[in-house]
Amino acid sequence: MAMQILPPDWPGNYWAHWGIFTVIILVFVLLSVLAFIWFERRAMAIMQARLGPNRAGPFGLFQSAADALKVMIKEDIVPSRADKLVHWLAPVVAFVPVMMVFAVVPFQGGALLADLNVGVLYIVAISSVTVVGVFMGGWASNNKYSLLGAMRQIAAVVSYEIPVVLSLVGVIILTGSLSLQQIVQAQDIPFILVQPLGFLIFFIGALAEINRAPFDLMEADSELVAGYFIEYSGMKFGLFFLAEYAEALVVSALVTTLFLGGWRGPLLPDWLWFLVKVGAVFFVIVWIRTTVPRVRIDQLMALAWKFLFPLALINLLVTAVEILVWPELSLWVLVPINFAVMIILVLLWSKLFKLGWGRVDV
Amino acid sequence: MFERYGIGIIKGLSVTIRHLFRIPITTQYPERKLNPSRRTRGNELIWNQERCTGCGTCAKTCPQGSINIVTSVKVEENKYKVEKFEVDMGYCIFCGLCVEACPYDALFLGYAYERARYRRGELVLDKEGLLETDERKPSGYFHPEVAAELPKQSLLVDRDKGRRA
Numbered sequence: 001m002a003m004q005i006l007p008p009d010w011p012g013n014y015w016a017h018w019g020i021f022t023v024i025i026l027v028f029v030l031l032s033v034l035a036f037i038w039f040e041r042r043a044m045a046i047m048q049a050r051l052g053p054n055r056a057g058p059f060g061l062f063q064s065a066a067d068a069l070k071v072m073i074k075e076d077i078v079p080s081r082a083d084k085l086v087h088w089l090a091p092v093v094a095f096v097p098v099m100m101v102f103a104v105v106p107f108q109g110g111a112l113l114a115d116l117n118v119g120v121l122y123i124v125a126i127s128s129v130t131v132v133g134v135f136m137g138g139w140a141s142n143n144k145y146s147l148l149g150a151m152r153q154i155a156a157v158v159s160y161e162i163p164v165v166l167s168l169v170g171v172i173i174l175t176g177s178l179s180l181q182q183i184v185q186a187q188d189i190p191f192i193l194v195q196p197l198g199f200l201i202f203f204i205g206a207l208a209e210i211n212r213a214p215f216d217l218m219e220a221d222s223e224l225v226a227g228y229f230i231e232y233s234g235m236k237f238g239l240f241f242l243a244e245y246a247e248a249l250v251v252s253a254l255v256t257t258l259f260l261g262g263w264r265g266p267l268l269p270d271w272l273w274f275l276v277k278v279g280a281v282f283f284v285i286v287w288i289r290t291t292v293p294r295v296r297i298d299q300l301m302a303l304a305w306k307f308l309f310p311l312a313l314i315n316l317l318v319t320a321v322e323i324l325v326w327p328e329l330s331l332w333v334l335v336p337i338n339f340a341v342m343i344i345l346v347l348l349w350s351k352l353f354k355l356g357w358g359r360v361d362v
Numbered sequence: 363m364f365e366r367y368g369i370g371i372i373k374g375l376s377v378t379i380r381h382l383f384r385i386p387i388t389t390q391y392p393e394r395k396l397n398p399s400r401r402t403r404g405n406e407l408i409w410n411q412e413r414c415t416g417c418g419t420c421a422k423t424c425p426q427g428s429i430n431i432v433t434s435v436k437v438e439e440n441k442y443k444v445e446k447f448e449v450d451m452g453y454c455i456f457c458g459l460c461v462e463a464c465p466y467d468a469l470f471l472g473y474a475y476e477r478a479r480y481r482r483g484e485l486v487l488d489k490e491g492l493l494e495t496d497e498r499k500p501s502g503y504f505h506p507e508v509a510a511e512l513p514k515q516s517l518l519v520d521r522d523k524g525r526r527a
Contacts, residue, residue, distance in 0.1 A: 043382075046381070047381045048381065049386050049387045051386050051390070287375060288375070292371060346368070
């Protein structure tokens with residue numbers, strides 16, 4: 001297992017490394033998005049006793065490629081009263097940051113574009129830019145539904161950013177580093193065991209940030225028609241769609257890297273472990289989507305501010321105290337303690353969790 | 363007591379994961395076909411030339427007026443000769459009144475259901491087109507003796523178990 005702290009000089013000088021990994025990331029993101037769309041449709045269909053796309057190619061594998069082609073040759077319609085420049089720019093602004101996140105995600109030991117020593121901070125900063133693109137799209141479309149969807153999404157993303165980032169700090173305290181490479185190397189036991197509450201908060205918050213079900217009310221078909229990209233068609237719509245699934249890919253990769261031990265695992269090659277874990281996390285996202293009904297906007301906000309935010313703060317405090325008081329202690333000792341803390345806190349806060357001073361059903 | 367602590371979500375998740383191993387409801391249509399009801403009113407009429415006497419009851423009873431029958435008299439046999447028997451299936455509403463009205467059991471509704479056409483003109487069936495063939499079987503509508511010989515309707519409840527199609 002390659003365990004260098006710094007990325008090795010392979011495959012040569014700086015520019016070769018830059019070029020090769022840029023190509024790898026582009027190919028990886030595009031292929032995974034196509035694969036994810038197919039996987040989600042198949043998995044959801046099977047869970048609903050349907051078959052899903054199975055005509056184009058073996059097991060319908062080429063279905064998303066066919067859809068991508070279709071999207072590319074569709075007419076690109078711009079509303080006559082739209083803000084043309086912003087309307088054109090929005091999908092790009094939404095998509096590019098998602099791509100940039102993968103610059104610091106290690107595919108295996110040393111195999112990453114840039115081993116930033118502020119990797120987590122970089123991800124938090126870059127991934128927030130996406131919402132600007134979303135709001136640009138919602139605003140420039142000159143459509144009340146798209147604006148409403150974009151406003152909801154901004155409200156959700158701004159609210160959920162706080163618990164998500166706070167839950168990340170727990171991991172950073174344990175590792176003492178912001179570099180994702182070093183976070184993976186520090187995980188002799190996966191941090192999901194050491195930081196169960198942090199994982200829970202991060203996962204729920206991330207689902208809300210990338211507006212996956214059950215937090216997909218920003219693009220609820222039944223009430224907002226489609227949300228912010230209602231006026232988009234053709235390749236621009238394709239880019240928004242791509243960004244959405246790439247975000248799911250980002251969340252899967254981040255959960256893998258931060259909580260599931262990244263590329264590390266026995267027997268299989270490192271990069272394969274990474275892909276397997278990303279796929280497994282994405283399956284859980286799809287599984288949740290088939291199961292849980294959509295939440296209301298007040299439930300969404302209350303969950304962020306009344307439930308996840310205080311728990312993230314307490315989790316941060318508990319982790320910090322544990323590391324300060326017993327810095328030499330094995331992480332295995334922390335596992336039962338943190339699980340107990342999580343169960344007690346979740347039970348307690350569920351009891352306290354109310355909407356509208358208890359007058360509204362949760 | 364633990365009703366509100368996420369137990370419901372876990373129950374739901376276990377339900378969906380169990381559905382992964384269920385047989386799908388979907389039938390792969392062109393490859394696998396289900397048997398329709400034995401008394402189905404499939405989209406065509408079937409005419410028995412031997413039994414038809416040319417009385418024209420079907421044409422009189424048709425609420426759409428889509429049956430066009432022209433007969434001539436065969437004096438030596440004291441019978442009608444059916445010169446023309448044309449049904450415009452485009453107007454047919456599959457009410458089955460002609461089948462019920464026919465005094466000689468010479469008309470049947472069809473059992474097949476894949477009889478869509480590309481042109482309106484192809485929907486007008488003449489004497490040859492109305493005859494019974496292998497693809498154009500009569501259904502058991504109003505004719506229990508025909509229904510008894512047709513295969514049983516395939517129901518989703520007794521699909522072959524344990525196989526993912």
